[in-house]
Amino acid sequence: MSRPGRDDSPDRLYTLTGGRSRSGPxxxxxxxxxxxxEGAPVPGMQSExxxxxxLTERPTAVVEIAAELKLPVSITRILLSDxxxxxxxSARHPRQAAVPDPDILEQVLVGLRNL
Amino acid sequence: xDSATSETRTAAETRTPLGASAENGLKIVVVGGFGAGxxxxxxxxxxxxxxxxxxxxTQAGESVDxxxxxxxxxxxxxxxxxxxxxxxxxxxxxxxxAPGQERFWFLWDRLFxxxxxxxxxxxxxxxDDSWYAIDRLEKHGTPFIVAxxxxxxxxxxxxxxxxxxxxxxxxxxxxxxxxSRESSKIVxxxxxxxxxxxxxxxARASRQELV
Numbered sequence: 487m488s489r490p491g492r493d494d495s496p497d498r499l500y501t502l503t504g505g506r507s508r509s510g511p512x513x514x515x516x517x518x519x520x521x522x523x524e525g526a527p528v529p530g531m532q533s534e535x536x537x538x539x540x541l542t543e544r545p546t547a548v549v550e551i552a553a554e555l556k557l558p559v560s561i562t563r564i565l566l567s568d569x570x571x572x573x574x575x576s577a578r579h580p581r582q583a584a585v586p587d588p589d590i591l592e593q594v595l596v597g598l599r600n601l
Numbered sequence: 602x603d604s605a606t607s608e609t610r611t612a613a614e615t616r617t618p619l620g621a622s623a624e625n626g627l628k629i630v631v632v633g634g635f636g637a638g639x640x641x642x643x644x645x646x647x648x649x650x651x652x653x654x655x656x657x658x659t660q661a662g663e664s665v666d667x668x669x670x671x672x673x674x675x676x677x678x679x680x681x682x683x684x685x686x687x688x689x690x691x692x693x694x695x696x697x698x699a700p701g702q703e704r705f706w707f708l709w710d711r712l713f714x715x716x717x718x719x720x721x722x723x724x725x726x727x728x729d730d731s732w733y734a735i736d737r738l739e740k741h742g743t744p745f746i747v748a749x750x751x752x753x754x755x756x757x758x759x760x761x762x763x764x765x766x767x768x769x770x771x772x773x774x775x776x777x778x779x780x781s782r783e784s785s786k787i788v789x790x791x792x793x794x795x796x797x798x799x800x801x802x803x804a805r806a807s808r809q810e811l812v
Binding site for chain 2: 516517518519520541543544545546547549550552553554556558559560578580581582585586588590591592593594595596597598599601
């Protein structure tokens with residue numbers, strides 16, 4: 487199967503985001519931010535937006551959305567910003583700190599040992 | 602090098618959603634040269650069939666990401682794959698397989714800021730492939746361990762590998778078989794234990810960040 491993000495004309499990606507091409511510093515979406523749809527797609531919605539809402543009925547990471555839509559991560563972040571601004575998705579951002587929380591590390595270890 | 606677990610994964614081609622209470626995504630990156638076994642390791646421990654995605658940016662600058670002008674510029678596209686491990690009802694660990702070559706590091710901050718740590722996966726037949734990755738991880742202050750994937754090639758003593766890679770004595774070095782779930786799991790546990798001990802000893806952590 488072809489990978490649209492890589493092989494298609496850049497014009498297609500440009501059109502998808504209405505000409506915006508940066509998911510600059512203000513974009514809050516980390517690769518592992520978990521996105522949850524706040525509702526079902528509505529008629530007339532941009533097809534990529536509708537696809538994201540269908541994908542995120544359950545929490546789904548930004549990177550999984552990008553992979554499923556076969557779009558570069560930066561384009562996916564822009565589409566997600568639109569949906570967030572419109573209140574159609576909510577975002578659960580990773581709890582990141584300069585130094586990882588020891589409790590989180592302990593939970594990671596327990597989770598890995600139980601694999 | 603294909604994984605022994607691929608048969609069991611193909612049955613799960615459909616998406617496996619996370620539980621509704623999942624709220625905290627965590628990252629670990631497996632860095633290695635071409636063919637070092639990154640994808641194999643991700644597949645061995647992932648609960649989903651590994652997925653592939655990519656990021657693109659121009660060489661001009663870190664914040665410039667002008668997709669519309671890609672044709673006329675030198676664009677860097679880096680593909681990477683990833684898998685997922687649900688740790689508990691709230692925490693989900695994403696495991697990224699990332700190429701270690703130079704152009705990839707342009708994207709490190711954007712993709713992997715906040716990562717817990719990294720596994721440098723080494724093919725002992727091509728030890729030199731790992732040099733650059735180790736240098737970058739040290740510069741970024743990212744905790745890492747080195748795992749030698751067993752390809753049945755010549756065996757080296759740990760001391761020989763440490764010397765070849767110029768490894769700091771406190772960086773753990775382990776052998777593994779990336780095709781094995783159990784072996785890959787031990788690699789990840791070794792990394793997280795290393796991260797924990799590094800941050801439990803602030804003097805050591807700050808010294809490493811200054812390197």
